[in-house]
Amino acid sequence: MKVKVGVNGYGTIGKRVAYAVMRQKDMRLMGVTKTKPDFEAYRAKELGIPVYAASEEFLPRFEKAGFEVAGTLGDLLEEVDVVIDATPGGMGAKNRPLYEKAGVKAVFEGGEKASTAEVSFVAQANYEKALGRDYVRVVSCNTTGLTRTLNAIKDYIDYAYAVMIRRAADPDDSRRGPVNAIKPTVEVPSHHGPDVQTVIPVNIETTAFVVPTTLMHVHSVMVELKEPLTREDVIDIFEDTTRVLLFEKERGFESTAQLIEFARDLHREWNNLYEIAVWKESISVKGNRLFYIQAVHQESDVVPENVDAIRAMFEMAGKWESIKKTNKSLGILK
Ligand SMILES: NC(=O)C1=CN([C@@H]2O[C@H](COP(=O)(O)OP(=O)(O)OC[C@H]3O[C@@H](n4cnc5c(N)ncnc54)[C@H](O)[C@@H]3O)[C@@H](O)[C@H]2O)C=CC1
Numbered sequence: 050m051k052v053k054v055g056v057n058g059y060g061t062i063g064k065r066v067a068y069a070v071m072r073q074k075d076m077r078l079m080g081v082t083k084t085k086p087d088f089e090a091y092r093a094k095e096l097g098i099p100v101y102a103a104s105e106e107f108l109p110r111f112e113k114a115g116f117e118v119a120g121t122l123g124d125l126l127e128e129v130d131v132v133i134d135a136t137p138g139g140m141g142a143k144n145r146p147l148y149e150k151a152g153v154k155a156v157f158e159g160g161e162k163a164s165t166a167e168v169s170f171v172a173q174a175n176y177e178k179a180l181g182r183d184y185v186r187v188v189s190c191n192t193t194g195l196t197r198t199l200n201a202i203k204d205y206i207d208y209a210y211a212v213m214i215r216r217a218a219d220p221d222d223s224r225r226g227p228v229n230a231i232k233p234t235v236e237v238p239s240h241h242g243p244d245v246q247t248v249i250p251v252n253i254e255t256t257a258f259v260v261p262t263t264l265m266h267v268h269s270v271m272v273e274l275k276e277p278l279t280r281e282d283v284i285d286i287f288e289d290t291t292r293v294l295l296f297e298k299e300r301g302f303e304s305t306a307q308l309i310e311f312a313r314d315l316h317r318e319w320n321n322l323y324e325i326a327v328w329k330e331s332i333s334v335k336g337n338r339l340f341y342i343q344a345v346h347q348e349s350d351v352v353p354e355n356v357d358a359i360r361a362m363f364e365m366a367g368k369w370e371s372i373k374k375t376n377k378s379l380g381i382l383k
């Protein structure tokens with residue numbers, strides 16, 4: 050049986066998840082929604098993806114452009130078992146009643162509040178919690194990145210502190226620029242720490258700053274350890290952790306620029322770097338304090354989580370079976 054999937058909101062995250070769904074043998078992409086007939090709508094059509102208007106109010110835009118849609122969101126919901134809601138943050142909560150009415154399961158994204166879904170999800174941390182659920186939220190890109198590495202060492206954590214250096218906008222986003230400032234999130238903690246706690250029970254505080262870059266986010270993490278760990282232990286643990294890769298400055302990975310170039314060299318679609326990139330040299334232990342620095346490719350790290358969330362919701366595979374399938378299909382290195 051193939052699970053029938055629709056994507057509502059075909060933007061940065063939606064189009065990458067649609068691509069990932071098309072690569073799964075146990076899933077079928079039934080269509081995506083668009084609000085207007087822009088180049089992304091035409092490209093989707095070229096790829097053979099049925100394009101639906103996000104609601105009836107948008108139909109005149111398509112009619113005016115002579116772009117034939119397959120119907121509206123309501124029609125797409127009749128075709129699918131599950132919808133990926135990758136609409137702008139906050140809209141998913143408003144859409145949930147539509148999905149309930151249609152009897153369709155839904156995966157929400159990190160721009161939604163935890164209360165929008167039954168479970169907040171990072172596959173390697175809490176896959177089992179999503180088994181059989183109807184509404185699951187894949188947490189934000191930063192929260193996913195923090196959760197992946199902290200979950201690997203969670204038994205050793207007394208308290209974690211992380212400073213999030215957030216990219217100002219995605220590369221295709223000209224609405225938020227030009228930017229030339231550092232913008233702190235003055236509410237402390239930033240949403241990331243409490244959000245990590247919706248997935249794993251760790252003590253954590255976070256602060257966050259937006260900086261003028263589009264490539265990636267960077268996190269500086271400090272952990273007070275309750276059990277001793279050496280630097281070598283941490284390296285071994287991260288080397289054994291799926292969707293986390295170690296990169297060395299010594300090999301030329303001096304900044305996020307080279308990490309993105311690495312993804313380009315792999316010929317990854319949209320230079321996606323699904324894995325969290327930890328700088329090996331940054332891992333250090335001083336007494337009971339562990340430090341490390343990692344980078345998060347905001348446009349893609351949550352993509353495999355969406356695929357695994359679907360498998361969990363339909364109980365199609367156990368945790369490691371799903372993670373392995375997803376990793377293989379997307380060329381995730383480990
Ligand atoms: N871009 C990022 O770095 C990440 C974003 N997220 C989350 O993913 C979600 C989507 O974010 P992005 O993909 O970045 O946004 P985006 O702005 O790139 O894409 C959203 C898409 O939804 C469409 N849309 C607008 N109104 C709509 C409506 N009424 N019905 C259907 N579609 C509509 C937009 O035209 C656009 O194509 C948000 O919850 C965000 O917080 C999560 C991880 C990373």
Ligand SMILES: O=C(OP(=O)(O)O)[C@H](O)COP(=O)(O)O
Nearest residue numbers: 138159160189190191192215347
């Ligand atoms: O949604 C996201 O970015 P955006 O809301 O700045 O477009 C990314 O997931 C980063 O969000 P976060 O910094 O809230 O984890």
